[in-house]
Amino acid sequence: MKRKLTNVEEFFKDDLDTPELREAYRDVLDEELGEVLKSLRQNRGLPQRVLAERMGLNRSRVAQIEAVEGLSLSLETLVRYASALGYRVTLGFADEAGEVARFPLSEAPGKESEWEVAPLSGMKLVHFGERAA
Structure with missing residues (x-):
């Protein structure tokens, strides 16, 4: 099966x-x-x-x-x-269709943290930018 x-x-x-x-x-x-x-x-x-x-x-x-x-x-x-160790951890969520939302929990040098959401059918990739100060 x-x-x-x-x-x-x-x-x-x-x-x-x-x-x-x-x-x-x-x-x-x-x-x-x-x-x-x-x-x-x-x-x-x-x-x-x-x-x-x-x-x-x-x-x-x-x-x-x-x-x-x-x-x-x-x-x-x-x-x-x-x-x-110079790595970053990324938290990710995936639904049954395999669409994913992920967020880096630690900073890599020169990178800002943002949510990345893989596109749903017919929708654009969405980025949620900088964290509130």
């Missing part, structure tokens, strides 16, 4: 019908996020200590973030982590 992918949880909802399977699924997502964060840091060639200094945290907190030891990471933490 071919399923349309709307989001990961929707895709697997029939397969996640027990609490044990749902917990295992969330554990895998946590581990994946931690690995992505660790990989981003390593690709920049930074030890945890240096990243921690940039974030204003101690090294053990950076280790916890990368291990995602049962932590529910906030968007603020993800933005601070990414910004300290």
Whole structure:
């Protein structure tokens, strides 16, 4: 049976019908996020200590973030982590038709934050400009 992918949880909802399977699924997502964060840091060639200094945290907190030891990471933490590495985080929403609205949550040098909304049928691309000061 071919399923349309709307989001990961929707895709697997029939397969996640027990609490044990749902917990295992969330554990895998946590581990994946931690690995992505660790990989981003390593690709920049930074030890945890240096990243921690940039974030204003101690090294053990950076280790916890990368291990995602049962932590529910906030968007603020993800933005601070990414910004300290010179990346930006983009929040995106997609509907079932695949139309997307996204917003960069952290600034890239020389870029202003704005919403970008992919065009709906017959409509123009919409940009919402500068943030209010």
